Amino acid sequence: MTVSRGFLGHHDPRAVDLPPGQHLTRGFPVLTAGPTQTVATEDWSFTITPESGAPTRWTWDEMMALPSEDVTVDIHCVTRWTKLGTKWRGVPLDAFFEDVETYYEYAMVHSYGGYTTNLPLEDLLDGKAWVAYEHDGDPLHVEHGGPARLLVPHLYFWKSAKWVNGITMQRFDEPGFWEGFGYHNYGDPWREERHAGD
Ligand SMILES: Nc1nc2c(c(=O)[nH]1)N[C@H]1C(S)=C(S)[C@@H](COP(=O)(O)O)O[C@H]1N2
Ligand SMILES: [Mo]
Numbered sequence: 508m509t510v511s512r513g514f515l516g517h518h519d520p521r522a523v524d525l526p527p528g529q530h531l532t533r534g535f536p537v538l539t540a541g542p543t544q545t546v547a548t549e550d551w552s553f554t555i556t557p558e559s560g561a562p563t564r565w566t567w568d569e570m571m572a573l574p575s576e577d578v579t580v581d582i583h584c585v586t587r588w589t590k591l592g593t594k595w596r597g598v599p600l601d602a603f604f605e606d607v608e609t610y611y612e613y614a615m616v617h618s619y620g621g622y623t624t625n626l627p628l629e630d631l632l633d634g635k636a637w638v639a640y641e642h643d644g645d646p647l648h649v650e651h652g653g654p655a656r657l658l659v660p661h662l663y664f665w666k667s668a669k670w671v672n673g674i675t676m677q678r679f680d681e682p683g684f685w686e687g688f689g690y691h692n693y694g695d696p697w698r699e700e701r702h703a704g705d
Contacts, residue, residue, distance in 0.1 A: 525589055526696035532588040537650045540684065544619040544670040548654050553638060554673035557609035562673075565603065567654070570638065573602040578637060580660035582667070583696040595658055597639030600631040611676040615683060616657055619670040624683035625692070626659065626666055628676070635661055638671060663694040663701070 523531065548567040556562045565573075577596050583589045614628050630636065639658040640647050647653035652669025659666045665685045686692050691700035699705060 523591065526583055527699045529583055529587055529589040529696065532590055535590060535651070536584070536588060538584065538586065539650070539669065540622065541620060543650055545649060546619050546654060546670055551654055552672065553603070553655070555603060555607045555676070556673065557607055557676045558611050558678065559608070563603075563607050570598055570655070573598045576637065578658075580658070582660050582664050584664040585690065585694070585701050594643050595637065595639040596641035597637030597655070597658060599634055600636045600638070601634065603638070604632060609676045611678050613677040613680040615675045615677055615681060616668045616671060617673045617675065618668045619672050622668055622670075622684050624666050624668050625681055625686055626662065627680075630659065630662065631674075635659065661695070663691075663696050665690060666694055
């Protein structure tokens with residue numbers, strides 16, 4: 508008999524493999540610094556700018572022509588809630604980067620509205636990150652970053668930029684929005700990297 512982690516989570520939190528300092532939530536809290544962004548899919552685009560300066564841009568329809576995946580992942584917010592077994596559909600970042608040549612190791616992720624977050628490129632590749640446009644079988648709600656957000660479930664959820672619209676490749680790492688306010692530069696929930704110096 509197999510028992511999913513999600514099932515156990517509703518009955519015996521101690522049986523669930525939770526990162527340190529986290530507790531389970533069954534809801535889906537909304538956390539946004541600043542106003543919710545409203546972007547129609549006709550106006551949406553996703554742009555990767557490598558060191559050549561020549562951007563590669565995908566419209567909504569062009570993104571939809573890339574191979575999508577259904578993923579079920581646990582998400583961990585630095586405010587200490589963890590939600591198990593969240594279901595998403597999205598395009599893996601690997602599919603976008605197939606069309607991009609870069610030797611730079613750092614990515615700065617940009618959102619509509621100006622939110623940014625930084626992470627090493629390797630944390631976006633090899634099936635570790637998606638541009639997600641469905642949650643639980645529905646189009647992603649605007650307050651959760653719809654029409655599309657970054658999903659990087661192995662890092663604290665502030666790295667999963669809502670209303671994502673692009674990535675700039677960088678030779679040197681630089682802090683994004685929360686990282687500049689003292690959040691940890693990398694944000695591994697299993698090592699409890701909440702704040703700079705953790
Ligand atoms: N564009 C944008 N993306 C963002 C944020 C934000 O304020 N703006 N907040 C981050 C934080 S701190 C968290 S915990 C998650 C929250 O996502 P949710 O509102 O879907 O739960 O989005 C992240 N992505
Ligand atoms: Mo957060």
